[in-house]
Amino acid sequence: MNLKNLLCGALLSASFAASGAAQTIDTVRVVNGLSRPIYLTAAPGDSERLFIVEKRGNIRVFSIPDNQLRSTSFLNIDSITGGGTSTNSEQGLLSMAFHPEYETNGYFYVYYTNNSGNVVVSRYSVSGDPEVANSSTATSVITINQPYSNHNGGQILFGPDGYLWIFTGDGGGANDTQQYAQDITNQKNGKILRIDVDRDGSGYSIPSDNPFVGTTGDDEILHYGLRNPWRCSFDFETGDLYIGDVGQNAREEVNVVHHTERGLNFGWRCMEGNRCTNLSGCTCNSSSLTDPVFEYNQGGSTGYCITGGYVYRGSAIPDLQGTYFFADYSTTNIWSFRYNGSGGYTNYQNRNELETAGSYGVDNIGSFGEGPCNELYILDQSGGEVFKIIDVADPNAGCNVEPPEVCNGDVNGDDFVDGTDLSIVLGFWGDCSGCPADVNEDGLVDGVDLSVVLGYWGNKCD
Secondary structure, three states: OOHHHHHHHHHHHHHHHHOOOOOOEEEEEEEOOOOOEEEEEOOOOOOOEEEEEEOOOEEEEEEOOOOEEOOOOOEEOOOOOOOOOOOOOOOOEEEEEEOOOHHHHOEEEEEEEOOOOOEEEEEEEEOOOOOOEEEEEEEEEEEEOOOOOOOOOOEEEEOOOOOEEEEOOOOOOOOOOOOOOOOOOOOOOOEEEEEEOOOOOOOOEOOOOOOOOOOOOOOOEEEEOOOOEEEEEEEOOOOEEEEEEOOOOOEEEEEEEEOOOOOOEOOOOOEEOOEEOOOOOOOOOOOOEOOOOEEEEOEOOOEOOEEEEEEOOOOOOHHHOOOEEEEEOOOOOEEEEEEOOOOOEEEEEEOHHHOEEOOEEOOOEEEEEEOHHHOEEEEEOOOOEEEEEEEOOOOOOOOOOOOOOOOOOOOOOOOEOOHHHHHHHHHOOEEOOOOOOOOOOOOEEOHHHHHHHHHOOOOEOO
16 A cells, blocks of 8 residues: 555545445536646645646646645746647657655656657656756656657556556557567567666666566566557556557557566557457467457547546545546546456446536546545646546545644643633743743733634634
8 A cells, every 4th residue: 555545544444434325426627727738646745736747848736725726837848848839749748757755855757758759757856845846957767769759658657666667659650660569679669667766876777577687678678569558557555557558540448457467468569459450560369468458449439549547546435446537538538447356347337427527628638647645637638627536425525625724722732722721821921932822923922822712712623
């Protein structure tokens, strides 16, 4: 279980205990005024902020307590993220990931395409201000050649093992023109890479249990045979990895594997979902290939471009525990299912109730996002908006609820404001810097402190 789950465990238990009838869910708009938002996340230990990646090369901060999108950027690298401002381009700043020890080391990582069109993963550090990064701290981790402008992948994640996982596309063109996805000898495209960024100095080292260490394969490769993995996530409760892989002309798919599995081949380009493509590279329907858990046919009102999502592990909607949400970018369809742990799924649902939020449409879903305490968000690229999945009956439930007002009149800390607190104030009357009766901390115990106590008189302070 990850840190966020530990921090929210008590709240989650209380929510389960209180749950009764099935919960009805909906979406509510929480942020607008963005420019092509494409990813959202939260920093470890930070329950007050959402970090929102704009495709053009900007990372914005949304303050949850203030309900405000900050006007200044957390990081702006739009001058080096080639193609990020184009509507049709698949290039730009595509995702970010906070180091698991971000609270102490201040490191975070970004995945972008540079002005030469190649994929770059770089490390940055936060400044002394938690809402502003130090842009001068850029350290390149890895650069991957990208022959075409499409199929850039775009995801980086720290896994349950503490290593950085990098999800790359097949290099672009149609039908994997360069035949990169099946090439494990000298190509990192169409792969899941797994590296250790905690080595001394810059760069990275290779985890010793990567499957091709000491063999003919690239040591960074963990899995291969992907076309364009677009939005991947870990269920930190089970250790399962969910991969949304965009298809060519026929199928969109979701793959689910455990984070301890090694060297899997997902079949592209000889397979698209469970369909044989009649292209070379591997043997269609071979037992050595890993089949998707879920797929859907392209076309019509169904869609053409999958956006992978997350398994819900939040505290606000207990009924959703273990439910995986995903969508289609082109049609804005949203679906969910529960992985059964053995290659199949149950409880498949069309979640059309999430496709509008009051008068707002949830369109062009470029990504889902996971905020503080694992609550889920949906990003609308074309509208520049972020929506949150909520319980209709209790839309403010979860760890993002503003905490109760601090009961300053409780001088002795027994959770009640009563005569004992009044006596303490009267007993310290006068100059008394730092004493417990100086409720407003102005160096005096006077009528102001007395008014605070009387204002809370009789309250039980939780």
